[in-house]
Amino acid sequence: MTAYARARGVPIQCDPCPDLAAAVGDMPYLDPVTDEAPWYDPAVPESRGVLGVMGLSVAGFDSSPITREPVQLVGPGAVLGPLRRQHRELAYTVLLIATEDCALSYGLEWLSVALQGSACAGCAGDEMCVFSCCPTDGDRELRHLYDVGVLDGPQVTGTQYLADGTVLATVTFSLAAGKPWIYREPLVTGMDWVPIGTGDLVGPVDPDQVYQQCLTAEPCTQDPLCPPPPLPPLPPAPTSPCYPTGVDLFRRSRVSVSPLEQSSWLETVPVLEVRTGSQDMRRLLVRFWTNPQGGTCEGPLDPCAACTDVNIAYLPAGSTLRVDGRVQRAVVECPQIPIGVATSTPTLYGPEGSLFGWPQFTCPTGLCIEVWSRSADTAPDATARVLLVPRSDVG
Known part of the structure; x- marks a missing residue:
């Protein structure tokens, strides 16, 4: 996006990661049509006027989803209760840049559809890949989140028009990750078949x-001269006929x-x-x-x-x-x-x-x-x- 905007003379203040294109396997960026940018659609002429989306801020990666609810006792104190992880919410603020209003309208349409994820994912959500910092080799910095879907769709919170007609739209949206953990790449050992x-x-x-034949630990405080009363027999555990x-x-x-x-x-x-x-x-x-x-x-x-x-x-x-x-x-x-x-x-x-x-x-x-x-x-x-x-x- 920075390359497209600067080629048009838009004064974008951004310090992009120098190795980002190589890390994601892209060639040097020229223009949306030549590069076949994700939003470019030959059937929609306005799509060539979309210059891309630049992230301004994101919240949710630096907060832990761990929660715990103490249960108050009748007497003093409380029982802490089990740890649990709730879903993770990610709030984004981005800048959508277009050459004119019609291109901006199309860009918002594309962004809304793209955030809905793949049709095959259904209610489970998609896999989300992000870099934790500027990548060097593309693997060490790569992180994965799973069961990710849109929580709140894109909302335009402000627009700015430049002298040449270029439109800068500030857009917010939020995502939810059903699996709260942030995963790294698998370890190298064990990858061979x-x-x-x-x-x-x-x-x-x-x-x-x-x-x-496995031995289990027996309680050691039971007096052998005072055995506890026998418990009633347990019903047999059901077993699957397919096991x-x-x-x-x-x-x-x-x-x-x-x-x-x-x-x-x-x-x-x-x-x-x-x-x-x-x-x-x-x-x-x-x-x-x-x-x-x-x-x-x-x-x-x-x-x-x-x-x-x-x-x-x-x-x-x-x-x-x-x-x-x-x-x-x-x-x-x-x-x-x-x-x-x-x-x-x-x-x-x-x-x-x-x-x-x-x-x-x-x-x-x-x-x-x-x-x-x-x-x-x-x-x-x-x-x-x-x-x-x-x-x-x-x-």
Whole structure:
């Protein structure tokens, strides 16, 4: 926008980031028509008169969404209550520059439509990418917000006309991010795809049986000479008929994520991706361990010390699974010729078929991950990877 305005002689006072165009992969800017600017539309002649939008101020990135509601006790004091994160609101003030009034009117129309996001996002919102400061390589400074949508549409709060007819309009609007965290790029370690179709052959074994051997801590203040009265029997926990059980042969591969690149104060969340390859996959199990010392993850890993499991009963051939801790959603993409790609939501099970909980790691732990799948239903070209993504409450 600065290049377009200055080419027309508009006295814009702005100190742009010198490496911004290279960071976003753009060539040097010439004019909206030649560069095919996002707002340029050959069917609308007025669009060539829009010179762009320049940010004046933004609020919401430097405030934390953490809240806590104390519950007052009958006596002195209060119970603090759990921490929760509310949605994040971002308030923008921008300058819309156009060569004349008709171009300004079109620019406002375009801005209003652009802020509505993609038609495919629906009520979930879109991904938003911003730089936290002037970029140098485009990755280190890049931040991501998810489930972002417009909260208040553009409102013109002031206009100024220059001698040559150029119009400067001050516009405000606000966005809301349903996921309050600000995410960085995934750590480099763990980004490589690991073959799982040629992993170690293990079994016959039932991966869930290991939990029956795990010891749990018992209260130590109970007097053995005064046992408590027996509790009434609990009803059996319901189990899904689709959750696979029993002894079988498995292919097992391991993924190691180093803690060396992790910040000592940023928490991280995993993003699991699996490509099933040339045949259907059944009884997929992914198990996580923390690895604070950055070991090689070789040798036996104690299942009782695992952080969590991800169990999925079935994935079709040629599909890609993504279990995304950033948005806390899972999706399976299945190519369907000649229609395109169909998306579905898989059922995720936790350990022993329990409810699945989204894992998060609050210190630089590194990870050891085992990927299990039933040998008879694992293609030789099946692969998996686990990304570890840092996040923060302010940026």
